[in-house]
Amino acid sequence: MRNLIRVLIADDSAFMRRVISDLINSDPELQVIATARNGVEALELIKKLDPDVVTLDIEMPKLNGFETLKEIMRISPKPVVMISHLTQEGATTTLNCLEAGAMDFIPKPSGSISLDFAQVAKDLTEKIKMAYYNFKPAKVTLRSKSHRTIIPTSSFSGVRKDMVVAIGTSSGGPRALKEIIPLLPANFPAGIVIVQHMPPGFTRSLAERLNNESKIRVKEAEEGDRIEPGLALLAPGNYHLEIEAGGIVRLNQKPPLWGVRPCVDYMMETIAPLYGERVIGVILTGMGRDGANGMAAIKHYGGQTIAQDEETCLVYGMPRAVIERGLADYILPLHQIPHKIVQLLNQKR
Secondary structure, eight states: OOOOEEEEEEOSOHHHHHHHHHHHHTSTTEEEEEEESSHHHHHHHHHHHOOSEEEEESSOSSSOHHHHHHHHHHHSOOOEEEEEOSSHHHHHHHHHHHHHTOOEEEEOOSSSSHHHHHTTHHHHHHHHHHHHHHOOHHHHHHTTSOOOOOOOOOOOTTOOSOOEEEEEEOTTHHHHHHTTGGGSOTTOOSEEEEEEOOOTTHHHHHHHHHHHHOSSEEEEOOTTOBOOTTEEEEOOTTOEEEEETTTEEEEEOOOOBTTBSSOHHHHHHHHHHHHGGGEEEEEOSOSSSTTHHHHHHHHHTTOEEEEEOTTTOSSOHHHHHHHHTTOOSEEEOGGGHHHHHHHHHHTOO
């Protein structure tokens, strides 16, 4: 019999500690071994009990979630799932936590009844398991050491200006995107469309952060936006992003696919027939299989495909689904992907 995954919960609300505990304990593979009211208590319990996974509320007295996370990663690296508030400040802090070593996050329910939290119960338990089975302490230390190398300046002379790079990612995606988008040159000749599995609000914060760090423009996509060179459009949380003739963005709330909205497959499957060989598809770290069908469509219509390799993925699920189906033209470590994108574009004349 497999040992239970032992979980420590840190939250300043007694009600939320009870709700989260009940949800976690309802899964036969998980067990809550203790709860903490703040970050200071959490650190003491980690030393005493050595839990397998820790959930941290972002806002706590004495030591907040971000400060507690940094201390955990300093003294005893462990898989951590953040419980984030659906506010602009909560989204910004959550992105800081993901960069500091948190495996993933779930949004805190907005209501005061457990029914609201029941809607994210599946997400919570899946992400705890994902964190436990994919956590590698060595990768936490790598997060502070960028593998970035300067992409040689390219004139892109004669390169077609009607290309598009379609990127899909999930768990680990914000950090992975930070290792790609800011490296692209200001005269990048292709448009970029990105689907990152995230709730509403968080995608806007991510787009703003990437825009501030990049030479190209990055924005959360809006209805009617158009694909254009040097612009990266990020699908908004809770909306599928599809592309129609002319590179026009259409947003919708069709049912989730693979349990997610936005969905990578929806985006790629609409881009592929419109752009044909002018598409470069990229699948980065993430849980699940979303994106494999989209990459199949890109290859079917003559585009090229890149999958992140297992070693540099936080979670190898989405790239694995692509690679196992033989859909990846290139399987590359994260730091080589922006260089390969530029190289492939320079071949399109």
